[in-house]
Amino acid sequence: xxxxxxxxxxxxxxxxxxxxxxxxxxxxxxxxxxxxxxxxxxxxxxxxxxxxxxxxxxxxxxxxxxxxxxxxxxxxxxxxxxxxxxxxxxxxxxxxxxxxxxxxxxxxxxxxxxxxxxxxxxxxxxxxxxxxxxxxxxxxxxxxxxxxxxxxxxxxxxxxxxxxxxxxxxxxxxxxxxxxxxxxxxxxxxxxxxxxxxxxxxxxxxxxxxxxxxxxxxxxxxxxxxxxxxxxxxxxxxxxxxxxxxxxxxxxxxxxxxxxxxxxxxxxxxxxxxxxxxxxxxxxxxxxxxxxxxxxxxxxxxxxxxxxxxxxxxxxxxxxxxxxxxxxxxxxxxxxxxxxxxxxxxxxxxxxxxxxxxxxxxxxxxxxxxxxxxxxxxxxxxxxxxxxxxxxxxxxxxxxxxxxxxxxxxxxx
Numbered sequence: 042x043x044x045x046x047x048x049x050x051x052x053x054x055x056x057x058x059x060x061x062x063x064x065x066x067x068x069x070x071x072x073x074x075x076x077x078x079x080x081x082x083x084x085x086x087x088x089x090x091x092x093x094x095x096x097x098x099x100x101x102x103x104x105x106x107x108x109x110x111x112x113x114x115x116x117x118x119x120x121x122x123x124x125x126x127x128x129x130x131x132x133x134x135x136x137x138x139x140x141x142x143x144x145x146x147x148x149x150x151x152x153x154x155x156x157x158x159x160x161x162x163x164x165x166x167x168x169x170x171x172x173x174x175x176x177x178x179x180x181x182x183x184x185x186x187x188x189x190x191x192x193x194x195x196x197x198x199x200x201x202x203x204x205x206x207x208x209x210x211x212x213x214x215x216x217x218x219x220x221x222x223x224x225x226x227x228x229x230x231x232x233x234x235x236x237x238x239x240x241x242x243x244x245x246x247x248x249x250x251x252x253x254x255x256x257x258x259x260x261x262x263x264x265x266x267x268x269x270x271x272x273x274x275x276x277x278x279x280x281x282x283x284x285x286x287x288x289x290x291x292x293x294x295x296x297x298x299x300x301x302x303x304x305x306x307x308x309x310x311x312x313x314x315x316x317x318x319x320x321x322x323x324x325x326x327x328x329x330x331x332x333x334x335x336x337x338x339x340x341x342x343x344x345x346x347x348x349x350x351x352x353x354x355x356x357x358x359x360x361x362x363x364x365x366x367x368x369x370x371x372x373x374x375x376x377x378x379x380x381x382x383x384x385x386x387x388x389x390x391x392x393x394x395x396x397x398x399x400x401x402x403x404x405x406x407x408x409x410x411x412x413x414x415x416x417x418x419x420x421x422x423x424x425x426x427x428x429x430x431x432x433x434x435x436x437x438x439x440x441x442x443x444x445x446x447x448x449x450x451x452x453x454x
Contacts, residue, residue: 045065045084048067048086049065049066049068050065050068050293051063051064051065051291051292051296051297051298051345052064052065052066052105052345052346053105053106053107053157053277054289054298054346054348055107055108055109055348056109056348056350057111057114057115057116057133059089060087060088060089060090060133061088061089061090061289062085062086062088062107062131063085063086063088063107063291063298063346064083064104064105065084065086065104066083066103066104067080067082067083067084068080069102069103070103071103071105071121071123071171072121072124072125073103073120073121081101083099083100083102083103083118083120084099084100085097085098085100085116085118087133089355090287090352090355092298092300095133096133098131098141100120100129100141101120102120102121102125102127103120104118104119104120105121105122105156105170106118106119106122106155106156106158106167106168107119107158108158108160108165110130111160112160113130113132113160114132114134115130115131115132116130116131117129117130117160117165118130118158119154119155119156119158122153122154122156122170122171124153124171125154126146126153126155127144127145128143128155128158128167128189128202129141129142129143129144130142130144130191142193142200143194143199143200144191144193144194144201144202145199145200145201145202146189146202146204147202147203148187148203148204148205149187149204150183150184150204150206151185152171152173152183153169153172153173154170154171155167155168156168156231156232157231159233159235159247161235161247162235164188165188165189166186166187166189166207166247167187167188168185168186168230168231168249169184169186169187169206170229171229172184172185172210172227172228180226181210181226181227181228182211183209183210184206184207184208184210185208185209185212185225185227185230185249185258186206186207186208186230186233186247186249186260187205187206187207188205188207189202189203190203190205207260207264208249208258208264208266210228210230211224211225211227212266213266214258214266214267214268215268216267216268216269216270217259217267217268217330217333218269218333225256225258227251227254228251228253228254229254230250231249231250231277232250232276232277232278233247233249233250234247234277234278234279235247235248236259236280237280237282237308239282239307240280240308240330241308241330243259243330245261246259246260246261247260248260248278250275250276250277250278252274252275253274255271255272255274256268256269257269257271257278257333269330269333271333271335272320272321273314273318274314274315274318275312275313275314275318275326275328276312276314276345277312277313277345277346277347278311278313279310279311279347279348279349280308280309280310280311281306281307281308281309281310281311282307282308283305283351284304285303286302286305286349286351286352286353287300287301287349287352287353287354288300288302288305289346289347289348290313290325290341290344290346290347291344291346291347292342292343292344292345293342293344294323294343297342300354301339302353309327310327310328310330311325311327311338311349312326312327312328313325313326313344313345313347314326314335314344315343315344316342317343323344324337324338324344325337325341325344325347
């Protein structure tokens with residue numbers, strides 16, 4: 042199984058059809074300046090769901106946003122989130138000469154670049170990252186989110202994306218906890234998601250993470266926003282939609298892609314807390330949507346892109362990752378919402394992690410002998426039959442390797 046030789050700093054992840062797409066930034070600057078190594082291009086890799094490389098595309102600039110557009114049968118990659126921003130589309134099903142198209146923006150008025158690209162409700166949304174402050178230097182009032190209309194260029198020519206603002210940095214929003222309304226002051230719009238219908242109280246909304254502001258903006262019908270204040274900065278968010286799906290996590294600093302399987306609670310929310318955050322550094326977090334509190338689900342290096350799929354992870358041999366027997370579980374009480382209790386484990390390098398448990402609030406303890414030292418598992422959905430599996434797609438020596446460690450436990454007598 043071959044991998045991205047010479048690639049580094051994976052960031053965003055998307056799924057188109059039955060394949061995954063991951064952007065490797067290779068140290069390129071946030072405004073497109075060359076990396077210390079001299080690299081000027083990021084690379085987008087296409088993988089099967091089990092981690093085999095299918096194809097790759099080098100793109101000039103730093104790819105920070107990656108989104109699937111199923112209607113257009115393409116992936117959208119935005120580059121240079123702080124300035125000199127533009128976008129590419131990748132259509133893997135087309136001929137080689139027609140796969141990649143480059144687009145310049147018109148109507149980019151907020152002073153920075155673009156980050157996340159999201160296809161939702163028949164539209165393409167772009168987050169307005171790194172906005173310029175108002176004249177006073179402390180407030181922000183420019184666009185935070187755009188929709189974009191694509192016009193493809195003639196053969197060999199650059200196309201355009203005409204942007205239209207749909208939300209401003211200083212829009213009025215109701216606090217999702219207190220109900221009080223106030224003006225936002227978004228200084229760091231980052232990623233965006235379409236909230237699945239199974240998420241109570243937010244299903245169907247657009248979600249905008251404003252990383253540095255420790256806020257999530259939920260945008261309902263008619264683009265009416267509400268705000269959830271968080272206890273740390275977050276980069277990306279994903280929601281479980283089935284009990285036995287797969288949560289893919291890009292650990293940028295470690296150059297890893299993890300596939301986490303087990304029993305999820307539909308609607309369960311996860312966030313990535315990068316290594317440079319002011320608290321909970323380098324954590325895959327469990328998010329309580331009722332309070333905005335993020336707790337540690339899994340300690341990593343610097344998690345970035347998240348993606349939940351309904352498919353159960355297919356290991357390197359093409360087989361699903363079913364649970365095995367062994368271990369023990371003790372029951373416990375839960376906190377509010379779908380997360381509570383904890384899951385802890387120790388790898389053979391001596392590191393430990395603590396993670397939020399599933400809806401029933403049980404906790405599991407165990408030792409993971411994986412040489413990667415990556416402990417990836419969910420909490421329990423059934424206190425009588427708790428099964429989890431960790432699958433790590435680990436970049437080692439230029440190769441991408443799948444390492445599967447199955448975990449299961451049954452209730453203590």
